[in-house]
Amino acid sequence: MSIIQVASEKGEVIWAAIQSAVDVPNFPTTSGTMLVTESPTFGREPVMATNSEITDSYAERPGEICGHKAGTLKLAVNFKVSGTKGTLSPIHPLLLALYGRHTVVPNTSVSYMHYRRNPEDAFVYLTVLVKKQTETVLMTNVRVKKMDIDITSDKLLPASFDCLYEKEFHAGKSTLKTAIDGTVTPVTVIPLNGLEDYQLFEVGSYIYVGTDDNGGAGFEVSAVSKANNELTIEDGVTTVQDVGVKIAGFTPVVTSSGYNLQAGKSWKTGNTGELGVRKIFYTNLKFGVENGVKALENICSDEGVIGFAEGGRKVTLTTTRYYSLLGEGARYLLENEVSIPIDAQVGTEAGKILEIVIPSWKINKQSESGKEDKSIAIDGQCFESSGDDESTLVLK
Amino acid sequence: MKLKENKVPMRYIGAIEVKIAGVGSILPGQTVEVPIWMANNLVRDPNWEISGPVKQMEISAPAENTEPVESGETPGLDGLDGSDNSDVSKEKPSKRKIKRQEES
Numbered sequence: 001m002s003i004i005q006v007a008s009e010k011g012e013v014i015w016a017a018i019q020s021a022v023d024v025p026n027f028p029t030t031s032g033t034m035l036v037t038e039s040p041t042f043g044r045e046p047v048m049a050t051n052s053e054i055t056d057s058y059a060e061r062p063g064e065i066c067g068h069k070a071g072t073l074k075l076a077v078n079f080k081v082s083g084t085k086g087t088l089s090p091i092h093p094l095l096l097a098l099y100g101r102h103t104v105v106p107n108t109s110v111s112y113m114h115y116r117r118n119p120e121d122a123f124v125y126l127t128v129l130v131k132k133q134t135e136t137v138l139m140t141n142v143r144v145k146k147m148d149i150d151i152t153s154d155k156l157l158p159a160s161f162d163c164l165y166e167k168e169f170h171a172g173k174s175t176l177k178t179a180i181d182g183t184v185t186p187v188t189v190i191p192l193n194g195l196e197d198y199q200l201f202e203v204g205s206y207i208y209v210g211t212d213d214n215g216g217a218g219f220e221v222s223a224v225s226k227a228n229n230e231l232t233i234e235d236g237v238t239t240v241q242d243v244g245v246k247i248a249g250f251t252p253v254v255t256s257s258g259y260n261l262q263a264g265k266s267w268k269t270g271n272t273g274e275l276g277v278r279k280i281f282y283t284n285l286k287f288g289v290e291n292g293v294k295a296l297e298n299i300c301s302d303e304g305v306i307g308f309a310e311g312g313r314k315v316t317l318t319t320t321r322y323y324s325l326l327g328e329g330a331r332y333l334l335e336n337e338v339s340i341p342i343d344a345q346v347g348t349e350a351g352k353i354l355e356i357v358i359p360s361w362k363i364n365k366q367s368e369s370g371k372e373d374k375s376i377a378i379d380g381q382c383f384e385s386s387g388d389d390e391s392t393l394v395l396k
Numbered sequence: 397m398k399l400k401e402n403k404v405p406m407r408y409i410g411a412i413e414v415k416i417a418g419v420g421s422i423l424p425g426q427t428v429e430v431p432i433w434m435a436n437n438l439v440r441d442p443n444w445e446i447s448g449p450v451k452q453m454e455i456s457a458p459a460e461n462t463e464p465v466e467s468g469e470t471p472g473l474d475g476l477d478g479s480d481n482s483d484v485s486k487e488k489p490s491k492r493k494i495k496r497q498e499e500s
Binding site: 252 | 413417438439
């Protein structure tokens with residue numbers, strides 16, 4: 001049985017792991033598997049050289065690439081819960097990197113709180129491995145910048161995450177050019193079969209060679225030779241491998257766990273304050289958290305960034321509901337800048353409930369649409385009440 | 397025909413049910429036997445541990461392929477017209493047709 005049959009699965013998949021610190025990559029394991037709903041997109045813009053010298057020179061010419069900016073990564077997943085109260089969600093790494101802090105109360109709940117700004121909490125960095133049809137891409141120092149949740153009655157709860165990352169390591173697919181007979185081991189130089197296949201691999205990526213995956217750890221590529229079309233790997237292959245066996249990016253085993261949420265029975269309440277206790281039904285609710293992360297570009301190197309700075313946080317909540325359920329109350333709330341506490345909940349079964357607690361929601365815009373089925377959309381922003389508590393995400 | 401494959405019993409010690417393609421649903425505390433390469437991969441995760449020695453398991457071999465019969469030709473019928481039928485399985489029908497046309 002070849003490893004690629006499991007690694008490929010159907011379509012594409014990602015794995016994520018929480019780093020202990022910046023610049024300390026943590027290769028994900030099988031528990032970090034996340035199933036995506038859209039193909040992950042990522043890329044790094046090049047930094048173009050500018051040169052204002054008037055005369056011809058041998059200096060770097062304008063328009064040449066002299067480095068890369070921080071990369072951007074977009075992930076789309078279903079918002080999954082564990083199904084057991086007090087147990088982490090399968091998408092826990094993304095949620096923690098977004099919020100910065102979490103509290104686990106066994107058999108009760110898992111709560112996510114925003115990064116504190118004074119004193120500042122350390123950023124949570126991720127290592128993310130993306131498996132696409134043609135290659136694997138390992139990204140390190142990933143910072144989650146933004147999350148959007150769209151709570152619409154007929155959908156599984158979609159969540160999208162916008163991230164920044166510092167480094168990326170690609171591993172494509174090739175085949176072995178010269179057999180490894182297993183008598184002289186370890187073999188650390190791996191000749192590639194395809195013409196110029198060396199271009200598909202980068203130093204820092206992890207691969208397997210045929211049926212050998214370095215005992216489940218993958219082989220780290222330590223050098224790529226253009227002249228010889230070959231890779232040098234750490235540790236080395238210690239088993240017999242025939243000519244033509246596959247060489248490709250190493251991935252953990254794909255596992256699936258947890259439960260998807262559906263918004264069909266959702267509701268929200270403004271349970272204190274000027275509105276009093278009331279339950280308000282909605283047709284759509286969009287919740288967004290944006291950390292406003294700014295990349296600090298590295299001027300001392302051609303690669304990536306030297307870190308990320310927090311650029312302010314914005315938490316937003318937009319609802320849509322039928323006009324008859326609301327009346328004209330929103331206009332009063334808008335004009336008087338009334339602060340509304342919100343407790344929005346998705347799901348009703350223990351262990352499969354997402355609760356968004358917002359102490360202070362203020363409306364900043366309302367707009368009507370539709371004819372017979374007239375609906376009203378209300379945009380608002382969430383503010384802190386007692387320090388860094390614009391919202392709390394509770395899984396219970 | 398039976399083939400032999402080495403498998404390793406692995407215990408899942410995670411908190412929630414997990415699914416693996418080709419293995420199925422695994423409950424917390426359950427032990428499953430998986431191929432060595434998968435065991436090596438899983439054991440790097442804190443939710444998995446090896447629970448016993450490697451076992452040699454018998455697995456069913458895939459069915460052998462049979463030679464497909466081309467449509468429009470029934471092996472053995474060539475002998476009815478007096479021609480030699482001894483090498484019918486080696487010779488492609490299309491060539492035989494061409495040969496008969498040349499003889500006539």
